[in-house]
Amino acid sequence: MITSIKYGQTTTYNQFWNEIQFNRTINEKWSAELNLGALYSSTESSSNIFQQNIQRSARVWGHYYFSPRWKFSSFIAHNYNKDVPEIGHFKSPKVxxxxxxxxxxxxxxxxxxxxxxxxxxxxxxxEKDYDNVRYRQQINYIQPINSKVLRESVVYAIASDELSFKSGTKVTGLSFFDNRLNLGAGYLFNDDIQVEVTYANQYLLRDEENQIVNVASLTVTFNNLFKNLNKKLHHKNEASSED
Structure with a gap:
């Protein structure tokens, strides 16, 4: 959580989030996904947003494509929050x-x-362990820029807004409502690799003082990476054998 600027009961932070996503198709209805992420922050003594790595995370997904309109998913994740007292960020592992x-x-x-x-x-x-239940509702809009559909070599714009409602916890401070607005763009190198760069403005309602977080985010996605690499190696070996 970065350089803090206090205006009454509101604190503003700046952060950098990055995530690598690996997707794997299992069959027509199912796919699996692995996310590896890190969160960086500046501090009051440094404006460098990479000054402190305050969180690392890993998340495993299962996706079920019920119909062309519905996709159902579930994940289990582990976030390791590091102890950075200078910005009020304390060690609190989270599942x-x-x-x-x-x-x-x-x-x-x-x-x-x-x-x-x-x-x-x-x-x-x-001190103790705490459970926290959170409900999140998001609307997401994607607009291709140089094509009518999403395909290879297409740039696209992204806009989304999400509301979060949750029970209180003594780990992060009592809170009920969060809002996150995302704006950005992405690029599809091909069907298997894409990159997204976004800006997020996150409003966090807290019991002592509210927070506004400005976030620069980078996400790189690989679809069927290892499967495709295995195919290329297999074809290469076949070609070598024929020679």
């Missing part, structure tokens, strides 16, 4: 479990969807 549904509105020329997610977060600090 998360979630059930999620995404409904797609099929539109010509753009993609519109809404996401519903229920999370159970089990957090631990130096």
């Amino acid at each position: 998360r479990f979630a059930l999620q549904g995404i409904y797609y509105f099929h539109k010509t020329g753009y993609t519109l969807s809404t996401r519903m997610r229920m999370e159970l977060r089990h957090m631990r600090n130096e």
Whole structure:
């Protein structure tokens, strides 16, 4: 959580989030996904947003494609929050479990969807363990820029807004409501690799003082990476054998 600027009961932070996503198709209905992420922050003594690595995370997904309009998912994740007292960030390992549904509105020329997610977060600090239940509702819009559809070599714009409602926990401070607005762009190198760069403005309602977090985010996604590499190696070996 970065350079802090206090205005009455509101504190503003700046952060950098990055995540690598590995997706693997299992069959027509199922796929699996692995996310590896890190969160960086500046401090009051340094404006460098990479000054402190305050969190590392890993998340494993299972996705079920029920119909062209509905996708149901579940994940289990582990977040390791590091102890950085200078910015009020304290060590609190966290395990998360979630059930999620995404409904797609099929539109010509753009993609519109809404996401519903229920999370159970089990957090631990130096005193005790605490459970926290959170419901998240998001609407997401994707607009291709140089094509009418998402395909290879296409740039696209992203916009989303998400509301979170949760029970209180003594680990992060009593809170009930969060809002996150995302704006950014992505690029599809091909069907297997894409990159997204976004800006997020996150409003966190807290018991002592509210927080506004400005986030620069980078996400790199690989689809069927190891499967495709294995195919290429197999074809290369076959070609060598024929020679």
